[in-house]
Amino acid sequence: MIVDIKEVAATPEAVILQFSGELDFESIKSLVDAFKTIDTSSRKYAIAEIGKISMISSAALGEFMGFRKTLLEKDGDLVFAAMNMDIRAKFSSMGATKIFRIFNDVRSALNAFKWQRGLAPEVINLTFPANLHLVPPVRQLASRIAKQKGYGNKDSFRIETIIDEICNNAIEHGKRGEDQNISVKIDIDQKQIEFDVINTSDPDKLETLKALLKPTHEQKIHSEEKRGRGLSLIKMLSDELSVDCSEKGTVVHVKKVREVKNGISN
């Protein structure tokens, strides 16, 4: 067995262990020595890249479990990447797939770590024609992404409602025309999701829109009022709302913090 330990410049907390050969009983000592060389106080996230491994013994797997335990105690983890089908089958038969997280490649493992740590939000950009019929697919896209990233049903539904309201407003109150587009930017991380919805301002409606956004008007908004309900709904469902309205365009920015109760996403 050969093990090559690589540091990750962009992610100093992570370390990649590239294995090749056979992880049999005889390789246990080298495996333990390799783990000992890693400073677990600074490198808490280990990725074992085992694409070039032809076999793994249960004793070797036990060593991986031991090292993982050490890392877990320091709020880290040990994951596997680039595992071939034979090894995956063996992992499965030993029940190890229930213990270790397995990723397709090192890049995915590093991204998962960054996501977990909230090191960098992930960004999704969408541009679509300003047509009200297209809003349902857009709001469902946002909701599905939130669910996929671990947000709960309640949060995902609220995100869907927020997106629906902002996009409908952008189309209804923005400049109309075949060539008009709406841009949606979604920044999502472990703790919060942020949206920026941008549309071209309609010069005829700009003054009315500015008046609608004045704080004095916002205080007057009642549920009986026909206009301005959307914005107050977004305010209720989100943690931050800002509208920047100019001749060039209107930008609505919304921040929604993920709701977590007893460690479970709402």
Added chain:
Amino acid sequence: MNIQLPYKFELSFPGDIEYIPAIRKFVSEVLLVLQFSPKFAYRSEIIVDEICNNAVNYGCKTEDARIDLICNVYEDGIDFTVKDPGGDHQHIERLKNAISVQSDEKSNTGLGLEIVRMLSESLNVVIDEQNLTSVRIVRKREDISQNN
């Protein structure tokens, strides 16, 4: 319904397979809204899934790699362009081999391009000098008068 095609959609997302189910569903739902048949929408979903999976698995080697999906919807069909930053040399060669295979040849490239070829009118792949890979697929509406 006031829909005046062509319509253009542009999506940019992180090169991570987690995003693909939401993206392919979005394309399918947009097509349904634009009154394409469920069969057309579903087959387009399969194509988007295949091409985006290839882009993520073989075209993204850096942590911050992104995928761009551009969709033009016309009265008589749709074209998709999926762009990725390009993978390593081995993957690029594999993709080139897959492209060079003629549609009547039996092949097993493992890239899902055969399915895409089967379901589309045309498939073009361009790999530039920086390995930036762009896959363009054109699909024609099978029957405008009848819903498939």
